Amino acid sequence: MAEFLARGAFRMETPVKIKGYAAVVGEKEGQGPLGQCFDRVVEDSHFGMDTWEQAESRFQLEAVGLALDKAVLTNEDIGVICAGDLINQCIGSAYSMRELAVPFLGLYGACSTMAEGLLIASVMTDCGIAENTAAVTSSHFSTAERQFRFPLSYGGQRTPTAQWTCTASGAVILSREGGTVGVAGGCIGRIADLSVSDINNMGSAMAPAAADTIQRYLAATGTSPADYDFIVTGDLGLVGSPLLVDILLKQGIDISAQHSDCGAMIFDPDTQDTHCGGSGCGCGASVLCGHFLPMLEKGDARNILFAATGALMSPMSLQQGETIPAISHLVHLRKD
Structure with missing residues (x-):
C-alpha cells in the first residue's frame, strides 16, 4: 500500500506496474527531434474527422488502443480510466471515452494532467479498486489556439516567449x-x-510550481537530485526551464545535471519556428510515453521524476485581470 510521507508526498511499498504505453502525435511533432520515438505520426490534423475537437478525441482513442495492444488487454479489462485535455469541459476526453464504455474520471490540471492521471490511477490500482487502470491526455494546436488565444485565421503575431501547443496524445x-x-x-x-498574467509566458508562471513540488518530494523522501537519472518537467519550455533551475539553486538544490523539459525537447526552435518550445497536455504525455518510458524499459535509466506542469487560467479569468495560478504534480518512475 502507499505510504504517505508528508503533505502531498507518498511512496509505494510495491511499485504499480506500467503494462503498456503509447504516444500518437501530429505531423509537426513527428518532424521534430523526437519524431522517431512516437508510435504513430498522424499527418492529417483533422484525423479524418469533421472538426479539430473530434480529431483530438481520435488521438486519445488511438493512443489508448495502441497502449492496450502492448499490454495485451482490451478496454473491458480496464477498471478505471483517468483522462483529460484542454478543451472546455474536457470534451475531447468525454467524447473519446463514450466509445470505450470504461468507468471514467475526467481530470483537468491543464498541462499537468498526465502526471495527475498517473497519480490517481496508480493509487486506485495500489489500493485494489481496479486490477488495471489507465491514464491518457491529449492536446491539439488548433483546439487550444482557438480557445485560449485567437482564431487561427486571425494571423496574430506570436511573442518570443510563446510556446506551441502540441497536437499529441x-x-x-x-x-x-x-x-x-x-x-x-x-x-x-x-x-x-x-x-x-501574460498568457504567452506560461513557462515563467509554471516554474515556481515545479520547483515547489520537486523540493517537497526530495525533502519527504530524503533524496537528492543525484539519486535520479532525469528530473523531467512537462512543458516549461526554453524560458521556464532555466528559471526552474535557478529557483531551486537558490534553495541549495542543483538539478542542472538531471533536468530535461518535454517542451524544450519536442521541437527544434531553429527550424520549426516554435519559439519557446512545446506545451499542452499532449506534450509531456507523448514525450513521456515516446522517449522516457522506453528508456526506463531498456534499462538506460532507472529512476526518473516526471513533474508535469499546468497553468490553470481561463480566457475569462485573464480578461477579468486575474493572474495565472500554476500547479505541478510529480510521479516517481522506477525500473526494477
Whole structure:
C-alpha cells in the first residue's frame, strides 16, 4: 500500500506496474527531434474527422488502443480510466471515452494532467479498486489556439516567449502485476502564483510550481537530485526551464545535471519556428510515453521524476485581470 510521507508526498511499498504505453502525435511533432520515438505520426490534423475537437478525441482513442495492444488487454479489462485535455469541459476526453464504455474520471490540471492521471490511477490500482487502470491526455494546436488565444485565421503575431501547443496524445496502462517499470511514488502539487498574467509566458508562471513540488518530494523522501537519472518537467519550455533551475539553486538544490523539459525537447526552435518550445497536455504525455518510458524499459535509466506542469487560467479569468495560478504534480518512475 502507499505510504504517505508528508503533505502531498507518498511512496509505494510495491511499485504499480506500467503494462503498456503509447504516444500518437501530429505531423509537426513527428518532424521534430523526437519524431522517431512516437508510435504513430498522424499527418492529417483533422484525423479524418469533421472538426479539430473530434480529431483530438481520435488521438486519445488511438493512443489508448495502441497502449492496450502492448499490454495485451482490451478496454473491458480496464477498471478505471483517468483522462483529460484542454478543451472546455474536457470534451475531447468525454467524447473519446463514450466509445470505450470504461468507468471514467475526467481530470483537468491543464498541462499537468498526465502526471495527475498517473497519480490517481496508480493509487486506485495500489489500493485494489481496479486490477488495471489507465491514464491518457491529449492536446491539439488548433483546439487550444482557438480557445485560449485567437482564431487561427486571425494571423496574430506570436511573442518570443510563446510556446506551441502540441497536437499529441499519450496513454499509460497500469496494473498490479506485469512489467518492469512502475510508479514508485509521487507528490501532489500546490497552487503557485507569482502574479504572472501574460498568457504567452506560461513557462515563467509554471516554474515556481515545479520547483515547489520537486523540493517537497526530495525533502519527504530524503533524496537528492543525484539519486535520479532525469528530473523531467512537462512543458516549461526554453524560458521556464532555466528559471526552474535557478529557483531551486537558490534553495541549495542543483538539478542542472538531471533536468530535461518535454517542451524544450519536442521541437527544434531553429527550424520549426516554435519559439519557446512545446506545451499542452499532449506534450509531456507523448514525450513521456515516446522517449522516457522506453528508456526506463531498456534499462538506460532507472529512476526518473516526471513533474508535469499546468497553468490553470481561463480566457475569462485573464480578461477579468486575474493572474495565472500554476500547479505541478510529480510521479516517481522506477525500473526494477
